[in-house]
Amino acid sequence: MPDVFVNYRTGDEETAAAMIARELSRRFGPERIFFASDSIEAGRRFPAELARALEECEALLAVIGPRWAEVRGADGRPALEAEQDWTRREIRTALDRGDLVVPVLVGRATRIDPAVLPEDLRELADCQYRRFDHRNAAADLAALGDALARLLPELGAEDRDARAARERGEAKTREKPARDAGHARMRTRDVEQRVRGGIGNLNGELSGTFVNEPRGPVHTGRGSQYNAPHFEGDNTGVQFTAGDNSGTVHQRFERERRRADDGR
Numbered sequence: 001m002p003d004v005f006v007n008y009r010t011g012d013e014e015t016a017a018a019m020i021a022r023e024l025s026r027r028f029g030p031e032r033i034f035f036a037s038d039s040i041e042a043g044r045r046f047p048a049e050l051a052r053a054l055e056e057c058e059a060l061l062a063v064i065g066p067r068w069a070e071v072r073g074a075d076g077r078p079a080l081e082a083e084q085d086w087t088r089r090e091i092r093t094a095l096d097r098g099d100l101v102v103p104v105l106v107g108r109a110t111r112i113d114p115a116v117l118p119e120d121l122r123e124l125a126d127c128q129y130r131r132f133d134h135r136n137a138a139a140d141l142a143a144l145g146d147a148l149a150r151l152l153p154e155l156g157a158e159d160r161d162a163r164a165a166r167e168r169g170e171a172k173t174r175e176k177p178a179r180d181a182g183h184a185r186m187r188t189r190d191v192e193q194r195v196r197g198g199i200g201n202l203n204g205e206l207s208g209t210f211v212n213e214p215r216g217p218v219h220t221g222r223g224s225q226y227n228a229p230h231f232e233g234d235n236t237g238v239q240f241t242a243g244d245n246s247g248t249v250h251q252r253f254e255r256e257r258r259r260a261d262d263g264r
Helices: 014-028 046-056 086-097 119-126 134-151 160-194
Strands: 004-007 059-064 100-106 130-132 225-227 238-242 250-254
Touching (some): 004 014, 014 100, 086 100, 086 119
Parallel strands (some): 004 059, 100 130
16 A cells, blocks of 8 residues: 655656655555556556545655646646646645645755645645755655655655664674674784793783793792892802892892812
8 A cells, every 4th residue: 555645747857756756665665655657557547546546645745846837738728727637636635635745846946836826735835845856866865765754654664774774783783792702812812822931821811910032030929039040250159039029129149159279
């Protein structure tokens, strides 16, 4: 069942009307949008199909271009003045039913002047309009679709663009923990690759003091530190650091006693 009836006048921006109907059909489904040249099957009775669609639809888009009020009928008079003009009849029926009627001003079309409208269409001039410009087609069509989805909840429930946006958001939410876990594993591997010296692999969170490839005496705990002899001259002997690493470090060098020179 259609929700939106696309009304237009032949000879005035019917191409724009076709673009609007096509985009709304893509977004909400073709069964939700009525566009006479696409929605009426071959062999169907035109007046009856129009009446049925107007009865079912909740909104009518009146596509209005710069020549909308100027197009003339077969008698040479403005088509809008004829009571049996289908464009006029469709709008009048929607207004009488209290449906949502949205004028869509195309290109250089200006706000409707009530003075050019028949008395039974004067209310159309009071309806808030939307704009459609071929140079800004994508944004204008998206805005029109957003407005319809908001104003017609049942139509909005069929919004394929909104559904796709939700699915993308959910996919990103699912990907984030996996991506963060991958980064954590990468950081752990990086630590494992950088740590050498026989102390094993480091995993998880690292805190405290970390010394990579020490080149000299290192003490990070409590108690005395003893170091192998490595000084020359009078400083040869055992070097050790006494005390706690969290406080003052004391160092003392002990000389080895010289052996008695028995030759003297």
